[in-house]
Amino acid sequence: MATAVASPPTSAPPRTSEEERVRAARRRDRINAVAWRLAGYAFFLGLWEFASGRLMDERLLPGPVDVLRTFGELWASGKVPGAFADTLTRIGIGFAIAFVVGAAIGILMQNRLLNGFFRDAVTIGVTTPGLIWALITAIIFGNRPWGPLIAIVLTTFALISVNVAEGIKALPKDLIDMAKSFGVGVVRRNRQIVIPHLAPYIFTGVRFGFSIAWKVTVLTEVFSSSSGIGFEMRTASQLFRLPEFLTWILAFYVFALLLEKVVLEVIERRFFAWRDTIKS
Amino acid sequence: MAEITVRNLHKEFGVGADKIVALDDVNLDISGHVFVSIVGASGCGKSTLLNILSGIETPSHGQVQITEDGRPAAKGYVFQAARLLPWRTVMDNLLFVQKDRSEQTRARCQRYLDMVQLGDKGRKYPGELSGGMQQRVGIARAFSTEPDVLFMDEPFSHLDAITARSLRAELQNMWQETRKTVIFVTHDVGEAVELSNRILVFAKGGHLADDIDMPLPFPRDVADPEVAVAKANVFRTFEQIGALAVS
Amino acid sequence: MSATDTRRDTGPADTAAPDTVDELPRRRRSHPVVRVLRSSLAGRIAFPIVCLLVWLLAIRIVTSIWPFAVDVLPTPTQVFSFMWDELTGETLAPRNVYETFGISLRRLGIGMAIAMAIGTVIGLGMGLSKRVNAFFNDWVVAILAMPNLAWALFCSLAFGFGDVGPIVTVVLTGIPFVIINVREGVRNAPTDLYDMARAFGVSRADTIRHVLLPSLMPFMFAAARYAFALGWKGLVVAEVFGGEDGAGWTIKFWYDAHRAYGVIGYALLFVVFALLFEKFLFDRLSGYFFRWRPEVNAADVVEQRFDAPGVATATATADSGNGTHATTTGPKPERGAGGDETRRSHDG
Ligand SMILES: Nc1ncnc2c1ncn2[C@@H]1O[C@H](COP(=O)(O)OP(=O)(O)OP(=O)(O)O)[C@@H](O)[C@H]1O
Ligand SMILES: [Mg+2]
Numbered sequence: 001m002a003t004a005v006a007s008p009p010t011s012a013p014p015r016t017s018e019e020e021r022v023r024a025a026r027r028r029d030r031i032n033a034v035a036w037r038l039a040g041y042a043f044f045l046g047l048w049e050f051a052s053g054r055l056m057d058e059r060l061l062p063g064p065v066d067v068l069r070t071f072g073e074l075w076a077s078g079k080v081p082g083a084f085a086d087t088l089t090r091i092g093i094g095f096a097i098a099f100v101v102g103a104a105i106g107i108l109m110q111n112r113l114l115n116g117f118f119r120d121a122v123t124i125g126v127t128t129p130g131l132i133w134a135l136i137t138a139i140i141f142g143n144r145p146w147g148p149l150i151a152i153v154l155t156t157f158a159l160i161s162v163n164v165a166e167g168i169k170a171l172p173k174d175l176i177d178m179a180k181s182f183g184v185g186v187v188r189r190n191r192q193i194v195i196p197h198l199a200p201y202i203f204t205g206v207r208f209g210f211s212i213a214w215k216v217t218v219l220t221e222v223f224s225s226s227s228g229i230g231f232e233m234r235t236a237s238q239l240f241r242l243p244e245f246l247t248w249i250l251a252f253y254v255f256a257l258l259l260e261k262v263v264l265e266v267i268e269r270r271f272f273a274w275r276d277t278i279k280s
Numbered sequence: 281m282a283e284i285t286v287r288n289l290h291k292e293f294g295v296g297a298d299k300i301v302a303l304d305d306v307n308l309d310i311s312g313h314v315f316v317s318i319v320g321a322s323g324c325g326k327s328t329l330l331n332i333l334s335g336i337e338t339p340s341h342g343q344v345q346i347t348e349d350g351r352p353a354a355k356g357y358v359f360q361a362a363r364l365l366p367w368r369t370v371m372d373n374l375l376f377v378q379k380d381r382s383e384q385t386r387a388r389c390q391r392y393l394d395m396v397q398l399g400d401k402g403r404k405y406p407g408e409l410s411g412g413m414q415q416r417v418g419i420a421r422a423f424s425t426e427p428d429v430l431f432m433d434e435p436f437s438h439l440d441a442i443t444a445r446s447l448r449a450e451l452q453n454m455w456q457e458t459r460k461t462v463i464f465v466t467h468d469v470g471e472a473v474e475l476s477n478r479i480l481v482f483a484k485g486g487h488l489a490d491d492i493d494m495p496l497p498f499p500r501d502v503a504d505p506e507v508a509v510a511k512a513n514v515f516r517t518f519e520q521i522g523a524l525a526v527s
Numbered sequence: 528m529s530a531t532d533t534r535r536d537t538g539p540a541d542t543a544a545p546d547t548v549d550e551l552p553r554r555r556r557s558h559p560v561v562r563v564l565r566s567s568l569a570g571r572i573a574f575p576i577v578c579l580l581v582w583l584l585a586i587r588i589v590t591s592i593w594p595f596a597v598d599v600l601p602t603p604t605q606v607f608s609f610m611w612d613e614l615t616g617e618t619l620a621p622r623n624v625y626e627t628f629g630i631s632l633r634r635l636g637i638g639m640a641i642a643m644a645i646g647t648v649i650g651l652g653m654g655l656s657k658r659v660n661a662f663f664n665d666w667v668v669a670i671l672a673m674p675n676l677a678w679a680l681f682c683s684l685a686f687g688f689g690d691v692g693p694i695v696t697v698v699l700t701g702i703p704f705v706i707i708n709v710r711e712g713v714r715n716a717p718t719d720l721y722d723m724a725r726a727f728g729v730s731r732a733d734t735i736r737h738v739l740l741p742s743l744m745p746f747m748f749a750a751a752r753y754a755f756a757l758g759w760k761g762l763v764v765a766e767v768f769g770g771e772d773g774a775g776w777t778i779k780f781w782y783d784a785h786r787a788y789g790v791i792g793y794a795l796l797f798v799v800f801a802l803l804f805e806k807f808l809f810d811r812l813s814g815y816f817f818r819w820r821p822e823v824n825a826a827d828v829v830e831q832r833f834d835a836p837g838v839a840t841a842t843a844t845a846d847s848g849n850g851t852h853a854t855t856t857g858p859k860p861e862r863g864a865g866g867d868e869t870r871r872s873h874d875g
Binding site: 060138 | 672
């Protein structure tokens with residue numbers, strides 16, 4: 001470094017050129033990052049395409065092109081929107097119940113006695129594989145509609161509880177005290193301090209909860225349901241149509257990923273922008 | 281005898297619009313067993329100078345040479361925060377910076393731990409010590425390598441006044457005993473006047489603005505009128521330079 | 528925070544759950560027995576009892592009022608006698624519970640070891656180089672978001688029945704967590720300590736050994752914890768779809784045999800198994816690895832005190848739990864590694 005900058009050429013005209021150099025360097029960095037990212041896409045998609053048909057039988061592992069084609073066929077058959085709608089409805093209802101239950105438990109856990117009571121429930125909820133709930137509810141409830149719902153609630157409520165409880169625990173006591181000292185009433189205090197504080201925690205819970213909920217929903221549908229993505233997957237596997245099977249799950253995966261990464265994250269950034277500014 | 285030579289030292293951070301000049305054409309000669317304090321307002325490049333002298337940073341241009349009887353000098357550093365490895369015991373922290381791990385070296389480390397009155401804490405982890413104790417471990421670590429030149433960057437600024445005072449006394453004793461060359465950065469003019477033979481005053485923008493000799497004998501008592509006068513003089517210099525503005 | 532503070536203002540609770548907590552401080556000087564009854568230990572003991580009562584009540588309702596609500600609902604006696612048989616080694620399944628869990632655990636161990644090895648390399652690369660990061664980043668996120676059902680199916684098709692499919696599933700579910708944690712560890716490298724080592728002229732090898740590796744440890748540990756929890760879930764799914772033995776296969780065995788008590792009993796064994804690992808193995812290991820971090824325990828203590836409505840209650844309850852909040856939530860990031868991505872851990 002010492003040798004590279006050994007001569008001091010800093011007078012007026014070179015300075016602008018130096019700034020240009022910096023900007024050029026930044027631009028080069030950005031282009032580099034994009035290039036490498038594209039290289040990553042090319043590499044992994046290429047690997048997938050190569051593996052299908054060469055390393056593994058095409059009928060077992062369809063490549064990206066096959067998946068797209070299969071999806072086109074499924075779409076043409078008209079089954080896709082209905083299956084998506086069924087699964088999404090199930091996720092919506094199940095997750096709404098899980099949210100209410102989870103938030104209630106998170107609030108109740110502030111009490112010491114109830115904290116002890118629910119502590120193990122939350123641990124069990126977090127550690128037990130969703131598949132286990134899917135099997136239990138499937139064997140108990142058979143094809144009845146509330147089997148999958150109960151499975152969704154049992155796998156997701158704990159995450160919401162944890163986030164709500166953490167949010168409450170981190171409530172800004174100093175701000176609340178400040179408000180009290182100025183004689184701000186309970187309602188205003190809740191509206192201005194407590195709710196804005198809790199909202200991001202709850203939202204995070206929702207985001208994580210959703211990412212789990214959709215997976216469990218599909219899983220329960222595989223075992224006990226007569227509609228939805230999971231049901232279509234079961235049908236496809238019973239008919240030994242494996243590319244179709246993979247296409248169903250990949251299609252919903254892409255859909256859920258978009259919802260999660262794009263929609264929910266945009267909302268989060270939009271509404272909780274103040275959080276980032278505080279952090280930085 | 282340690283010799284420090286700094287010629288036309290220049291250091292800048294960043295490029296283009298957010299360029300910051302931390303040191304601007306600094307020239308400096310320090311030789312022998314002296315205690316040199318560097319004072320100046322916040323952000324005027326004191327730590328940067330120390331980091332360059334100790335080899336943590338490289339200069340943008342200019343030369344720095346630190347020798348002991350013609351060969352490169354051994355250096356020690358006491359940081360503002362102790363910078364101990366939290367996952368190693370106190371003793372292992374000292375051993376970490378040694379050239380070898382022989383019995384002799386261990387004995388030497390133990391001796392310096394004793395010197396900062398932490399002889400019995402060798403097996404503790406830094407997290408189990410108070411902030412003042414950690415800082416003392418940092419001092420023992422720097423001395424335990426028996427460096428020719430010792431750099432200290434505001435070593436007492438995080439501590440409470442009483443702990444700082446006793447550590448200053450300890451430092452003074454250790455310096456008297458070992459007769460190292462010490463380069464000591466501080467915000468506190470009183471501290472500088474109490475400890476040093478020589479005070480370098482830095483001004484905003486990283487100029488070396490003044491170089492004050494402090495010939496008074498050690499140990500110095502703050503209540504001593506001569507010391508008080510010297511302190512007042514340094515303050516006056518500060519005001520003239522405008523270095524106190526943001527201190 | 529002082530005791531008076533805590534007493535005056537029960538903090539969060541007065542806004543969120545007024546009547547549940549506000550009354551606690553008022554009764555602070557109550558009888559010791561009452562205090563124990565209100566403690567978290569009492570709640571903990573009450574939980575299984577209440578669960579059992581709800582269960583019995585459900586059976587009552589099903590048999591008398593609402594017979595078509597369920598297909599089957601086994602009684603607690605059936606389930607517990609099944610569990611007892613399993614634990615004493617008597618079983619109708621091909622293997623007893625110890626062999627079964629042994630098989631699964633071996634797969635989990637191998638898969639985790641592979642995931643840790645590969646993930647560490649990729650994570651180091653991503654942490655050190657922006658280009659490597661750009662190359663892998665989106666795919667790590669994509670793999671992370673993939674349902675383990677997809678991996679399990681794919682692997683059972685690709686590798687047939689046996690060990691390979693489940694192991695690969697464990698690797699694929701675990702690896703993103705390792706990568707993200709290691710990357711975070713590298714990004715949070717303690718630069719002040721590196722500078723220190725440099726100032727004292729410490730050799731590169733020593734710096735790696737005494738600074739870099741120990742500073743990565745908390746992240747690696749968090750990674751292992753997540754990889755374990757998630758790998759376990761992935762493994763179960765893989766064994767259900769593509770196994771011929773192991774814990775997942777066995778619960779499917781009872782499912783296919785239509786033994787509801789078998790499924791529930793086995794599920795309870797799963798819970799016990801996971802808890803044993805989480806609480807005993809990982810908490811112990813964490814205590815051993817991070818013994819240099821007294822502030823962890825200190826933080827827990829502080830948190831617990833904050834939990835407690837009053838100081839007196841805190842001392843009265845002999846709730847020796849390290850079960851503060853963070854621990855209860857299962858895998859806990861040792862230093863909040865990975866934030867968002869890592870916490871998205873508990874998928875079905
Ligand atoms: N690594 C760095 N990158 C960019 N700028 C830096 C860096 N280190 C220091 N600077 C800048 O260089 C200037 C001098 O910093 P330095 O740390 O030497 O100040 P200081 O005199 O030690 O201040 P203080 O008394 O507050 O410690 C500051 O303006 C600082 O912002
Ligand atoms: Mg400084």
